[in-house]
Amino acid sequence: MNTQNYIDLLRAHNLRPTRQRVVLSSLLFDQGHRHVTAEQLRCEVAARGENMSLATIYNTLNQFAEVGLLRDIKLDDSVTYFDSNRDHHHHFFDSESNALIDIPGDAIEFKKVPTAPDGQQIERIDVVIRLK
Amino acid sequence: MNTQNYIDLLRAHNLRPTRQRVVLSSLLFDQGHRHVTAEQLRCEVAARGENMSLATIYNTLNQFAEVGLLRDIKLDDSVTYFDSNRDHHHHFFDSESNALIDIPGDAIEFKKVPTAPDGQQIERIDVVIRLK
């Protein structure tokens, strides 16, 4: 994807296409599905020769998550992972290495699912398969 | 359960039955399945007229989790929940109120589950059903 695509993508989500947002977009959306932390992105940004405040990285990732460009995931780890896969999917999680691997949504099917309590509805079902 | 039972339970897990551990055990295991935070327990301990350092509560909960008396759960929230339900089970999670509700293990069945990558094995499958 080129820069213009990211500008359009950002605009489509009511986010001004600032330098920082475009850089993060390309890191996040250029190479398929990723699971990254803010700190990881800080390194990648630095490796590109750009500079960006860590606070901005956090703020941007949270904005992206709010508008649905990312999904945030919390696991055993104390850090938040941001998942650039916007499709419905699940995860393998290796607690030894803290590695996350995507599972396509249709790779898991249920035979039996409980009904939601009282007046509530099911928003989505997240499955984490823990590996050893 | 009476105090002696907790003393035995702790001993069975190679933990010395200190006053603090016995108090926390009774709060955790006397009233069925619970989802608590360290802070919540601090209040309950205080309400009982006992006093206990928050650090000790954290350390004890982590020890309990290590020996398998508790399971720790991280969700959207920034706090760690400790789950006194040791049976295999899943959760409903209401992100509005941050409420967690147990789902018995046999209330969810799979029709299709992916195989673990390369040399790895499945340790367990955690399902979180998000409510709205």
Place this chain on the structure above:
DNA sequence: ATAGCTGCAAATGCTTTGCAAGGCC
């Protein structure tokens, strides 16, 4: 022009740790 963004540094909030004093076996 102006509403929105960014960077910095400071603050926050949960959790862990170091270490001296106390408790269990």
Place this chain on the structure above:
DNA sequence: GGCCTTGCAAAGCATTTGCAGCTAT
């Protein structure tokens, strides 16, 4: 007695926030 625990305070760490200056439209 000796090792394990506790309590306190301080530190740690990921993340958020306040605010002055900058940028996109």
